[in-house]
Amino acid sequence: MENMQRLYPIGIQTFSKIREGNYLYIDKTEYVYRMTHFASNYMFLSRPRRFGKSLLTSTLHSYFSGCKELFKGLAIEKLETEWTEYPVLHFDMSTAKHAGKDELISELERKLAAYERIYSRNEEDIYINQRLQGLIERAYKQTGKQVVVLIDEYDAPLLDVVHERENLDVLRNIMRNFYSPLKACDPYLRYVFLTGITKFSQLSIFSELNNIKNISMDKTYAAICGISEEEIRTQMKEDVNWFADGLRITPEEVLAKLKENYDGYHFTYPSPDIYNPFSLMNAFTDREFKSYWFGSGTPTYLIKMLKKFDVAPSEIGEIHADVTSFDAPTETMTNITPLLYQSGYITIKDYDEELEIYTLDIPNREVRVGLMKSLLPNYTGSSAQEAITTMAYFSRDIRNGDMDTALRRLQTFLSTVPYCDNTKYEGHYQQMLYVIFSLLGYYVDVEVRTPRGRVDMVLRTNTTLYVMELKLDKDASSAMEQINLKDYPERFALCGLPVVKVAVSFDCDRGTISDWKIVGNI
Structure with a gap:
């Protein structure tokens, strides 16, 4: 076990790179098959940062590109028989963060230009919405196959200005305009998948696209991102043993420590226990139980909002709310709960079916300690x-x-x-x-x-x-x-x-x- 050379995909969000590089991949392909065969052709998933949304989107990209060899040995290999190759338009909006009006338009044009080099461009298509519509239509005509559109972190350009009404309206109109052809292009589309932190209806971007199925709180997809306890005990069993050997403790002691620090997430109820994948991969790499997820991004905006809403540290956890309270639009929120939930600082812990009330709390020790470290200077x-x-x-x-x-x-x-x-x-x-x-x-x-x-x-x-x-x-x-x-x-x-x-x-x-x-x- 000491000589085990397992590679963990820290920071790697490209499915093909993980598979070709022999990195650990927690098999989520059964979900991919289910998403693409038994549900709506327009789907949306919300999860906190670093929870595997981008990897899932990349997996869909490889699947729709017909890359059968990348899925060898995975669950979908026994389910899929056709492996049809479709034209895929994959847009990662995380590159458009911290952008003003001109920078945002320029970034969207750059993304379109990359695909226009493949499917050409009609010179009469001037604006970004015209260019996206023309791109989808030409990809369909040139390949004879319907087009797949994948949009990762659709809301990234707006999160920084969600409480700045003037800037939000300007950037939101740009994004709404960019996405607007998706409804008109329905005959040419095989599948549309979007990810983000805020629910798509909250930012009023897709007001015309009313056929998106939101699977964020769908029990069927509770473990689609993150790593479940069952997956750790089965797909990572040897990793746990190796971890335990290195620390000279038992595998059960390792599992208990991992659970205390990185478990506790639930995005619906009931739900299996979900571990933070970013923290988990780092912990196995280092064979240490450190604060990884919280340390990967200083929550300055969160601290600012806690002050704005006058939220005491002791009030962050043990919140009781109905779903409209914690899944509400962040731009018009009257308390901190939606931001805390959507950002992953609190999660679902219980649900009262009779009252339809959820209990929300801090998921684990890593988040609790990280939050308190950030708040401590305010009190000392x-x-x-x-x-x-x-x-x-x-x-x-x-x-x-x-x-x-x-x-x-x-x-x-x-x-x-x-x-x-x-x-x-x-x-x-x-x-x-x-x-x-x-x-x-x-x-x-x-x-x-x-x-x-x-x-x-x-x-x-x-x-x-x-x-x-x-x-x-x-x-x-x-x-x-x-x-x-x-x-x-x-x-x-x-x-x-x-x-x-x-x-x-x-x-x-x-x-x-x-x-x-x-x-x-x-």
Whole structure:
């Protein structure tokens, strides 16, 4: 196993390159056959970034190009008998990100020109919609076969300006114009497939094309992108054993770690557990459990929107909503939920059939820790790296059951960092501790109901449950009195862990902890 030379397709989104290069390919070709034989000829799929949308589109490209040899040994080999070659027009719109009006038109013209060199161009076709329509018609006439149109990341040119009404309208009109021939060209089209992050109806681009089947929440296609637990246990069984040998742990321990860090995605309900494929491939390559997906793109826009909608870190998870709430147009959203869901920061965790209400939450440890790392500087007023270093030592203190040293360390750290906004608000410190404890990977909750009131914060480690009361500009004794008066620990008597009461007082002028009291083993 140590000599195993498995190649993992990190960053490779071209099906032919993966197959010809002998990279690991998780077989999704049964879905490809089903998509192209039993459903609408116009289909749309929404998934978060780096979830395999582009690879799926590339797989369709190879399939419709009749590349039978690339599918040898895969599920579709036993299903397909014809392997007809169709003309394929494949447009990757991710190259049109961060573009203004002129740049966007120029990029679309460049994409059309590449196919016009194959199927020629009618000089009377001036505008991009005319050129696309003429291209489809000529490809059909020249080959005698209907045309396949694949559009990957159809919404990429619009995502950066989705909340800039003036710019959005201009760019949206360009894209609407570009896509408009798809309806008129229906007689010449064999298949149309689009991918994106936002649902196609949300950006009002395809208002005339009303026959697109959206398979994003179709149970049949729940595992079409990403990697399911079954696929890991079957198609990656040897990889798991190799991973385990390298770390000198059991395969089941590897699977548990992978599940904790990268699993937890569901795009419908019920759904198999779906793992983030980008993170999974990186983890197997490095044989380490690092933060890969979150680290691959700084969510500056997300952090900005969290501030705009005044969303506290503790409010990001455990959201209850009907489908219209989290799958709503992001351009007119009145809360952060649609953006969080479509971007992959929260996912479906449960569904109440009677009420038709979904429960949405952060999918896994990788996303939770990544989010909290990004939010931490907002609460400590320091650089992310400085804060993370301090948190590493803080984590060790908590792990050792030494809350006193942990609070002393935090007091010193907060005393040395620059001024931070909102330090005169008690909720600021509550959310700061929530972010810190979440970073450590422990269960933490705020405003926990008890028969006699609400506990400011509950922290559960592997060995201890901490019941915490926070006060601003009052001594810690008053916080401890409140814990004792309302007998908060009684609510947690059956948790199976020692319960420790922690009263913490913050000084708003100094922006740090003033004093604290700890009473243990209740």
